[in-house]
Amino acid sequence: MNATLRRAAVALTATAMAVSLAACGSAKEANGKQGSGEKKKDGPLTIGLLLPEDQTARYENFDKPLIEAKIKELCSDCEVTYVNAKQDASVQQQQMDSMITKKVDVIILDAVDAKSVSGSVRKADSAGIPVVAYDRLAEGPISAYTSFDNxxxxxxxxxxxxxxxxxxxxxxxxxxxxxxxxxxxxxxxxxxxxxxxxxxxxxxxxxxxxxxxxxxxxxxxxxxxxxxxxxxxxxxxxxxxxxxxxxxxxxxxxxxxxxxxxxxxDAELAGVQRIVAGEQHMSVYKPYKPEADAAAEMAIALARGEELKAETTVDSPTTKGVPATLIAPISLTVDNIEKTVLKDGLYELKQICTPKYEAACAKAGLTG
Structure with missing residues (x-):
């Protein structure tokens, strides 16, 4: 984990909307469904992580390393099997089927197409593999969901x-x-x-x-x-x-x-620079760490057969009462760049204020 992500981890801990894990009914039961009854092993777990695309900078730069870091923190001998669908729904279905064939213990899924992936979610459910829907509410019998209040x-x-x-x-x-x-x-x-x-x-x-x-x-x-x-x-x-x-x-x-x-x-670096330059009015800053932490915590709890209680529930078109953690978004403008993405370590000042943007940064009061 690089220094930027370590700073993000420390600074964002206080803002995280924590998942409460307690003995109050499994995710399946919270969904109104019976659990598989299978108690997972206490030792190493294999966790499938499926992200949707790599055109948006956040997935490879933040979501993936943050989820992997939290899993390693909670379970040092757990293994993360990672794939990216690169915006192809059919590829993601094949990736899901491969995870099921490999008998991973749990899947964290950020769906390319929430509807078309539902068949694969059902296959996972039938195989006793819980699915945590990450960032996007996939259809099918998912066991938990974490995202922002969209x-x-x-x-x-x-x-x-x-x-x-x-x-x-x-x-x-x-x-x-x-x-x-x-x-x-x-x-x-x-x-x-x-x-x-x-x-x-x-x-x-x-x-x-x-x-x-x-x-x-x-x-x-x-x-x-x-x-x-x-x-x-x-x-x-x-x-x-x-x-x-x-x-x-x-x-x-x-x-x-x-x-x-x-x-x-998404507070992408290019977007933040356009805001500094006065070309883009605002972005929405979504602290990725609390979302990633919630996904990791839910996934490990479900894989171990532990009982899970989340702070709220959501309904998808196919599944009602899905245990969920929703995180509040923040409006990002030139006036609060220093108090948000810089303070939280998402970027360093030198990343934003490259020579092209030095004058605009100085005008905005963003100086080292």
């Missing part, structure tokens, strides 16, 4: 956009660049954002972006500019930072004298 993420984004637009809300229109239709989180972000934006500003164009592709967001933004007219666009709701990058490139290419406010999510 409707709240959308509300945070929507309110930040509305505040930035101000009086112009009455005179123009916004473009909504939503996430992938196969990602259940995208629907929750959209729902949360619209609950704030509806009736306050007109939505001129709205897009669902396949696989969260920045290139598709760029193309759609060009289409929106042509359809609505440059002078009529007062803001852009972007569901994440990757798409915000594509959107901002399109806005620059269209020759905007001043860029309209653009939202984002």
């Amino acid at each position: 409707e709240e993420v959308g509300k945070v984004q929507g309110q930040a956009l509305l505040d930035a637009i101000g009086d112009k809300a009455d005179d123009g229109q916004i473009v909504m660049m939503n996430g992938s239709p196969t990602d259940p989180n995208a629907a929750m972000f959209k729902k949360g954002a619209k609950s704030v934006l509806n009736g306050k500003v007109k939505v001129g164009k709205s897009y669902d972006t396949t696989k969260w592709e920045p290139s598709e967001a760029h193309k759609n933004m060009n289409g929106a500019i042509s359809a609505i007219g440059k002078k009529n666009i007062v803001g852009v709701y972007s569901a994440n930072d990757g798409m915000a990058g594509g959107i901002i490139t399109a806005l620059k290419g269209a020759g905007f004298d001043k860029l309209p406010p653009v939202t984002g999510q």
